[in-house]
Amino acid sequence: EAGVAQSPRYKIIEKRQSVAFWCNPISGHATLYWYQQILGQGPKLLIQFQNNGVVDDSQLPKDRFSAERLKGVDSTLKIQPAKLEDSAVYLCASSPIAGPSYEQYFGPGTRLTVT
Amino acid sequence: SQQGEEDPQALSIQEGENATMNCSYKTSINNLQWYRQNSGRGLVHLILIRSNEREKHSGRLRVTLDTSKKSSSLLITASRAADTASYFCATAGYSTLTFGKGTMLLVSP
Numbered sequence: 175e176a177g178v179a180q181s182p183r184y185k186i187i188e189k190r191q192s193v194a195f196w197c198n199p200i201s202g203h204a205t206l207y208w209y210q211q212i213l214g215q216g217p218k219l220l221i222q223f224q225n226n227g228v229v230d231d232s233q234l235p236k237d238r239f240s241a242e243r244l245k246g247v248d249s250t251l252k253i254q255p256a257k258l259e260d261s262a263v264y265l266c267a268s269s270p271i272a273g274p275s276y277e278q279y280f281g282p283g284t285r286l287t288v289t
Numbered sequence: 290s291q292q293g294e295e296d297p298q299a300l301s302i303q304e305g306e307n308a309t310m311n312c313s314y315k316t317s318i319n320n321l322q323w324y325r326q327n328s329g330r331g332l333v334h335l336i337l338i339r340s341n342e343r344e345k346h347s348g349r350l351r352v353t354l355d356t357s358k359k360s361s362s363l364l365i366t367a368s369r370a371a372d373t374a375s376y377f378c379a380t381a382g383y384s385t386l387t388f389g390k391g392t393m394l395l396v397s398p
Contacts, residue, residue, distance in 0.1 A: 214376050216293075217332070230385055265332065271359030274381030275320055277334035 176200065178281035180266050186287045192254040195284045197266030199247070205229075206243055207278060208251050209265040217265055223249065224272045256288045292306035293321075293378040293389030301395045308365040310392040312378030313358075318389075319381045321354055321361050326391070335376075368396045 179198040187193050199206050204225050209217035220239065222229040225246035234241070238257070243249040253260055257269050267278040294357055296311045310322070323335045324371045338345045338354045338361065347353045352363040379386040 214390070216379075216390050218388070219385050222385060232345040267332075272384075272387050274384060275337075275339075277322065277337060278386065279334070282331050 178254030178266055178268055180264075180281040180284055182284055183282060184285050184287075187244055187256055188287065189258055189288050190255040192252065193256055194250050194252045195264050195266075195286075195288060197249045197281060199249070199250070199266070200270075200279055203268035203270050203279070204246070205269040205272045206249050207267040207269075208241055208249070209267065210263055211263045211283070215264070220251070229272065253286075256286075258288050261286060261288045292352065293380050293387060295376070295378055295389045295392040297392060298390070299303045299393045299395070301397065302368055304368060304370055304398050306368055306396075308375050308394055308396070309370070310363045310378075310394070312361045312363070312389060314361075314378075316380075318356075318383070319383065321352075321353060322379045322381065322386065323361075323363050324344055324348075324377045324379060324388070325374045326377065328369075331368050363376050365394075368394075370396050370398050 181196050194260045206223045208220045211217045220234045221241045223230040223243040226243045241251045263283040267285045269276050269278045293312050293314050307332040312366045320339045322337045337349045338352050349366045354361045375393050377388050377391040379388045
């Protein structure tokens with residue numbers, strides 16, 4: 175089966191610019207996650223969707239980050255405006271069933287550099 | 290904040306040796322999962338151990354969980370160069386996973 179797809183793989187922008195990342199989860203997976211991974215650290219959950227509804231966005235900096243999952247399939251994560259500290263790898267993951275009792279399948283990530 | 294804390298931060302061994310990584314956490318968990326991350330395959334799920342389990346095996350992997358000490362260990366036996374990666378423990382609460390900072394494992398031929 176095809177894995178989680180993400181694009182772009184790399185993005186370099188200047189601070190205060192906007193950027194968007196796209197994720198296509200594994201077919202049939204109802205739950206989708208966006209994580210931020212800063213160099214040298216583990217992934218940090220930004221937002222979790224169940225179908226097209228938000229389950230948890232408590233760690234999403236809502237003044238600059240936004241995410242949507244239209245029709246319960248693809249998802250986009252946007253940063254506007256970007257700050258230097260947003261430089262990180264943004265990982266998308268999906269799971270067939272909601273809840274932390276099931277493994278998550280991760281995409282390759284988008285490496286964002288903010289200059 | 291990240292709940293899991295892996296120890297050691299980095300580990301260097303020779304092929305054929307065993308590698309042990311530890312994870313400590315602070316609050317009650319539903320389960321604990323181990324993931325591996327390398328440049329070639331990204332972040333991959335290795336094994337899940339539930340809070341009512343004490344030990345679990347998968348191939349060359351052995352995971353233990355001690356909920357009284359709030360700690361877990363991952364043992365990789367007969368390591369290979371291909372095991373070179375970062376290993377993360379992730380604690381599962383009610384609805385989400387929280388990852389630690391990881392252990393970087395280097396296996397030399």
